[in-house]
Structure formats: C-alpha cells, structure tokens
Amino acid sequence: MYAGKFNLNNLTRLLICNVVVITPFISSNAIAAEKNWLPELPDTVQIHGFLSQALIHTSDNNFFGTTDDNISDDFRELGINGSWRIIPDLQIAMQVVWRDAGKTDEQGLRIDYGLADYRLYSSEDSLLGIKAGRVPTPLGLYNDTRDVASTRPSIFLPQSIYFDINRNSALSADGGYFYGEQNTDWGDFSFNVGIVVPRSDDPDLTAQLAKNIQAYGDTSWISRLNYEWRGGEVRLAITYAEFNAHFSPIPAPIKFNEGQFQFKPLIFSAQYNAEKWSLTGEYEFRGQRLNNFGLFPDSDTTGEGYYLQGIYKFTSYVEGMVRYDQLIWDKDDKHGDKFSANTGAPAYSRFAKDWTVGLRFKLIPGLLLSTEYHRINGTGTISRLENPPGATKQHWDLYAIMLSYDF
Amino acid sequence: MFILFIFLLSQFASAAPPVIEKQQNIVIPVINSANQQDTISRNGLSAIFKMRLLRWNDGSAVTVFVLNDDDPLHKQFCKQILNVFPHQMRRNWDKLVFSGSGQAPILVESKEEMIEKIEKTPGSVGYLNLSDLTNGIKRLDIK
Numbered sequence: 001m002y003a004g005k006f007n008l009n010n011l012t013r014l015l016i017c018n019v020v021v022i023t024p025f026i027s028s029n030a031i032a033a034e035k036n037w038l039p040e041l042p043d044t045v046q047i048h049g050f051l052s053q054a055l056i057h058t059s060d061n062n063f064f065g066t067t068d069d070n071i072s073d074d075f076r077e078l079g080i081n082g083s084w085r086i087i088p089d090l091q092i093a094m095q096v097v098w099r100d101a102g103k104t105d106e107q108g109l110r111i112d113y114g115l116a117d118y119r120l121y122s123s124e125d126s127l128l129g130i131k132a133g134r135v136p137t138p139l140g141l142y143n144d145t146r147d148v149a150s151t152r153p154s155i156f157l158p159q160s161i162y163f164d165i166n167r168n169s170a171l172s173a174d175g176g177y178f179y180g181e182q183n184t185d186w187g188d189f190s191f192n193v194g195i196v197v198p199r200s201d202d203p204d205l206t207a208q209l210a211k212n213i214q215a216y217g218d219t220s221w222i223s224r225l226n227y228e229w230r231g232g233e234v235r236l237a238i239t240y241a242e243f244n245a246h247f248s249p250i251p252a253p254i255k256f257n258e259g260q261f262q263f264k265p266l267i268f269s270a271q272y273n274a275e276k277w278s279l280t281g282e283y284e285f286r287g288q289r290l291n292n293f294g295l296f297p298d299s300d301t302t303g304e305g306y307y308l309q310g311i312y313k314f315t316s317y318v319e320g321m322v323r324y325d326q327l328i329w330d331k332d333d334k335h336g337d338k339f340s341a342n343t344g345a346p347a348y349s350r351f352a353k354d355w356t357v358g359l360r361f362k363l364i365p366g367l368l369l370s371t372e373y374h375r376i377n378g379t380g381t382i383s384r385l386e387n388p389p390g391a392t393k394q395h396w397d398l399y400a401i402m403l404s405y406d407f
Numbered sequence: 408m409f410i411l412f413i414f415l416l417s418q419f420a421s422a423a424p425p426v427i428e429k430q431q432n433i434v435i436p437v438i439n440s441a442n443q444q445d446t447i448s449r450n451g452l453s454a455i456f457k458m459r460l461l462r463w464n465d466g467s468a469v470t471v472f473v474l475n476d477d478d479p480l481h482k483q484f485c486k487q488i489l490n491v492f493p494h495q496m497r498r499n500w501d502k503l504v505f506s507g508s509g510q511a512p513i514l515v516e517s518k519e520e521m522i523e524k525i526e527k528t529p530g531s532v533g534y535l536n537l538s539d540l541t542n543g544i545k546r547l548d549i550k
Contacts, residue, residue: 043470043513043528048504083510088461088468093507113507119461124451127459136506145505151498181459183450231453231491232498275492316477365475 049080052149052404060393061379062386064164065102067398074102075402079112079147089119097147103385104165104204112136112147113172125183132176134199138192138224139170139239140267140282146171149404153280153311153321154358155370156400159381160305160327161267161282165204169243173198173220187229194222198243204383215261218244237269247293259293280309286329301330321358321372327351327380348394352380367405374398431538434483436547439531442467446548453489455532457499458509463530471512472524472533480518484534488549 041047054075058067065074081095094114099105115133122128136144140161145151147167156164163170175196182189198217222241228234243263264287271280286303307325314320328334329350336350358372379392436452438444444463447455454460461469474481476493485493503509515521518539525531526543540546 046504046510048511050505081505081507083504083507085461085510091507091509095505095507115507117508122460122462124448124454124460131508145502148501148505151501151505183454231457231489232495233491273492273495365477 044085045082047080047082048407049078050148050150050404050406051078052076052402054155054400054402057399059397061382061396062102063382063398064104065386067102072102074100076100077147077149081113089122091117093117099147101164101167102383104202104383105167106203107201110168110201127179127181129179130176131179134172134174135177135194135196136172137170137196137222137241138177138194139222139241139265140284141235141237141269141271141280143170148406149370149402150366150368150406153309154323154356154360155372155402156374158282158305158307158309158323158325159352159354160307160325161284163327163381165381165383166202168199168202169217171199173217173222177222187227187234188231190226190228192222192224196220196222198245200245204385213247213249213259215245215247218246218260220244233273235269235271235273237267239265239267239269241265260289260291262289262291263287264289275313277310277312280307280311282307301332303327303329304331317362319360321356321360323354323356323358325352325354325356327353327378329380345389346379346392346394348378348380349392350378350380352376352378354381366407368403370400370402370404372400374400431536433537434480434487434534435537436484436488436549437525437533437535437540437544438547439525439529440543440545441529442545444547445545446550448550452547452549453491456489456496456512458503458512467530470528470531472515472521472528472531473512474515474518474521480534480536488534 053073054064055071055073056064056067056075057071060068062068065072077097077099079095079097081093083091083093085091092115095112096109097112098109100108111134113134113136115131115135117129117131119127119129138144142152142157142162146157146162149155173196175194177192177194179192180190198220200215200217220241220243222239224237224239227236241264245261247259247261266285266287267282268284269282272278283306284304286305288303289298289300291298305327307323309321309323311319311321329336330339333339333350336347339345339350340347354374354376356372356374358370360371361369363369374397376396376398378394379387382392442463443465451460455469456471456473458471463469476497482493485491485496489496500511504511513524515524515533518535521533521535522539522541522544525533526541532547535544
C-alpha cells in the first residue's frame with residue numbers, strides 16, 4: 001500500500017546523498033582514507049565524526065517523519081568533533097551536529113558540546129577533575145553519547161528512559177561538573193556532580209503545553225554514581241537530577257503567569273557484559289511538576305519507565321537484540337483512564353509498551369547496518385507535532401533500517 | 408639401546424624449541440626505551456590503556472598506540488593482560504571521544520608500524536610479542 005505513495009525520486013535522492021557523503025570515508029581502507037583527507041595533525045589533536053541515515057515505516061502513528069503507511073527518510077544525523085589536549089591535564093573539545101528527526105527536530109546545525117576539561121589530580125588509582133561549558137549530561141548508561149548510532153544498542157534508544165522527543169534537552173546542558181574515579185581491587189567507582197542550565201531547543205517541549213510560549217532553562221543539578229567490575233563486565237549506576245525550566249508567552253511585554261516546570265528523574269541502571277552476550281536493565285522514576293500556568297491546574301505526577309534488553313553476538317559481524325520497554329506517564333493512572341476522563345484525550349496516550357527485536361551487521365570497521373521491528377501498545381512516546389489529536393491508533397508497528405558510520 | 412637413547416634425546420630436544428617459541432609469542436606491554444620508568448601496577452596499566460592516566464611517574468605525557476579491534480594481538484593483549492574484552496575497551500574510548508572528555512589511542516595498522524612509532528615517540532606505550540623487542544623499545548613490567 002505504501003509503495004504507491006513512496007516517491008521514487010526521494011529514494012534516488014537519498015541514495016545519491018548517502019553515497020556522496022559516505023564514499024570518501026569508506027574507500028577500501030577507512031584508516032588510510034582518514035589520514036589522506038585530514039591534514040597532518042599533531043598527536044594531541046583528534047578529529048572524529050559520525051553520520052547516519054534511517055528509513056522508517058509505521059503501520060499507524062508518525063514517528064520521526066511521515067511514517068504512517070509511508071517510508072520516511074526524515075531521520076538523519078551528522079556530527080564532527082575535535083579535541084585538543086593542550087597539556088596532559090587540560091583538554092578542550094567541541095562537537096557540532098546536524099540532525100533532522102521529523103517535526104521533532106528540524107533545526108539542523110547545533111553545538112552538542114563545547115567544553116574544557118581539567119584534571120585536578122590523577123594517579124594510577126584515582127582521578128579528580130572539573131569540566132565546564134556545554135557538557136553531555138550524565139544520565140543512565142547511554143545518554144552521554146546518545147547522538148552516535150554505534151554507541152546505541154539499537155536505532156532508537158529505549159524511549160522509557162531516553163525519551164527522544166526531548167533529545168536536545170536531555171543530551172547536554174550549559175554548566176559545570178566535578179567528577180572523580182577511584183580504582184580498587186573490588187572494582188572502579190566514579191561520580192559526576194554538576195550544576196547546569198538545561199537547553200530548551202526541542203520544538204515539542206513547548207508544543208506539548210500550549211501554543212506561542214517559549215521555554216527557558218533554570219538552574220538545575222545532576223548527579224550520577226557508577227560502579228564497574230572487571231573493566232565493565234558488570235556496570236551499575238544511580239542517577240538523580242532536578243531539571244528546572246519556566247515558560248513565558250511569546251508576545252510578553254509583562255511576564256505574568258510564567259509557568260514553572262520541574263523534572264526529577266531517578267534512574268537505576270545495571271548491565272552484565274560477557275564476551276558473546278549482554279543483559280541490560282534500567283528503571284526510572286519520573287517526577288514531574290507543573291506550577292502557575294493558569295491555563296490548567298498545577299500538577300505533580302510521578303511516572304515510571306523501565307526496560308530489559310538482551311544482546312547476543314552471533315559472530316563479530318552480526319548481533320541480535322530483544323527488548324521490552326515500558327513507559328507510564330502517571331503511576332497513579334497507569335491505564336490513562338483518569339486522564340482521558342479529564343481531558344478527552346485517548347487513555348492510551350499515557351503509556352507505551354514496546355517489544356523490539358533487532359539485527360545489526362558490522363559491514364566493515366565503523367560501518368553499521370541496523371534493522372529493527374517494534375510492536376507498540378500505546379502512544380506515550382510519539383510527538384503531538386507529528387500526530388494531530390484524533391489521528392492516533394493504540395496498537396502499532398514500527399520498522400526501521402539505518403546505515404551509520406563513525407570514525 | 409644407545410642409539411635408541413640418542414634418538415629419544417634428539418626427539419626431546421626437537422620438542423624443546425616450541426616451548427621457547429611459545430614464550431616468544433606471549434604479549435607484553437612495551438614502551439619507548441628512553442622512558443625512565445620500568446614498572447607499573449596493573450591498575451595503572453589499565454588506566455593508561457583506558458586513556459584515563461595520561462602522565463608517567465616523572466610527569467611526562469603518555470602516548471598510547473593500539474592495533475585494530477579485530478587484530479589477534481590486540482585481542483590477546485586485552486584478554487590476557489588487561490582482563491577485558493576488546494569491545495569493552497572500544498566502549499570506553501567511544502565514550503571519551505563522543506562526550507568530549509578524552510581522546511582515543513592512536514591506531515596503527517600493523518605490528519611493524521607499532522614498532523616504528525614506539526621507537527620514535529618519547530613517552531609512547533603499546534604492546535608486542537616478546538620476540539619483537541628492539542633496541543629502541545623496552546618491556547614495561549607489571550608489578
């Protein structure tokens with residue numbers, strides 16, 4: 001059915017675009033190519049990057065593009081970063097990313113991080129440092145590098161914890177961190193504590209609340225404790241953060257009725273890595289408060305999200321993944337019935353229960369082909385920008401295929 | 408009888424070289440021979456290859472060279488000396504590189520390039536087979 005609607009020109013354009021972009025990187029030997037097109041750099045300067053292009057199809061509901069009964073190519077990422085280790089204890093680094101994800105992200109170019117990292121103390125067993133600027137936010141196991149496809153276990157991260165609609169706000173924030181690490185005979189302990197002002201450049205963030213309002217990040221804080229046994233065979237983490245923001249109407253000569261928003265995630269993470277397989281689970285309490293909006297009453301809800309994921313490496317080139325991922329927006333209204341009675345919106349928009357299977361192929365070093373299938377109950381993870389009220393379905397399927405490269 | 412004894416002895420002797428060869432094939436961490444340091448703790452060695460420890464004991468900068476993730480010598484070094492799987496090392500480096508908090512080790516394409524780079528880079532560290540040691544390269548002993 002969708003084949004008829006899918007524009008062949010689109011596919012041709014996409015293929016040409018990908019071939020043109022990727023070819024210089026993968027000509028027979030990626031490493032040699034890298035050395036050829038980069039000028040001779042001192043050992044203390046490094047350039048790395050990544051790019052990805054996905055094709056997405058859904059049976060109903062749109063996710064990252066017009067995917068409902070259509071094949072969309074509207075999800076792509078391209079990033080490049082440079083770092084300079086000025087002296088062993090001081091590094092500056094910046095990553096610029098161009099990203100498109102349907103209507104949830106159309107801003108194109110942005111700085112995902114730009115920071116200075118200074119080591120106050122380091123020895124064979126311990127490390128203490130500070131970093132400041134725009135810094136990747138330490139949340140759970142995957143957030144720090146979530147924009148790079150090869151560091152994700154699947155094309156889409158489990159949405160219960162890594163809610164992609166608000167990806168920019170979650171990925172990084174402006175501020176400073178204090179961090180440290182201690183290696184002992186019983187494993188490695190590390191921590192991050194930071195004070196930041198969150199980014200507020202996700203189109204959906206304000207659209208969820210009302211039209212014509214602007215979001216501003218306020219002082220927030222984040223902390224994460226990590227434990228690793230045998231270089232990461234076992235990884236445990238606890239994350240707690242308080243993100244604060246406020247909203248103002250856009251034509252606002254007088255700032256009255258500024259609504260405040262607070263998000264307090266508490267995340268428990270665990271992973272076991274064997275040579276051929278891994279098992280990962282994360283659980284999150286999602287505390288959310290809205291105050292003084294005037295448009296609707298104050299609210300204080302706690303949601304929950306969790307997933308359990310298994311990965312098996314069949315060979316060094318092929319791996320398979322199975323995952324169950326569940327997001328509930330309000331623990332006191334798990335099926336969304338109260339919400340539906342109050343607002344008239346579908347009850348199933350308050351949760352998402354997602355079974356995913358995926359297969360991933362390492363074609364050559366750095367080049368990945370990922371495929372996955374999702375069977376989803378609920379629309380709690382889709383954007384209102386892409387899905388007008390009344391046009392959604394409770395049970396839907398999502399198919400995605402992605403080609404990605406990093407160096 | 409004597410001949411049989413000689414024959415057995417010669418058999419025994421010819422069986423000996425593979426043992427030495429096996430020792431020659433073990434993988435060891437190596438450094439530029441101008442480095443003042445001769446030993447390091449196991450935690451320290453892990454910290455160096457995880458790109459977390461960036462200075463030698465005398466304060467000079469560390470430069471790390473590694474082979475490709477799929478290279479047999481790299482796999483052997485990760486498993487036998489660092490006690491991790493190569494994909495765990497890759498995850499550590501990806502995290503540093505793509506979160507801006509560190510750098511990746513410098514990739515060399517062959518053992519020959521590893522030898523060449525370590526010989527001419529002060530403060531460098533890598534890994535080789537015992538049989539590959541040259542004048543410009545010395546072994547880094549684990550305490």
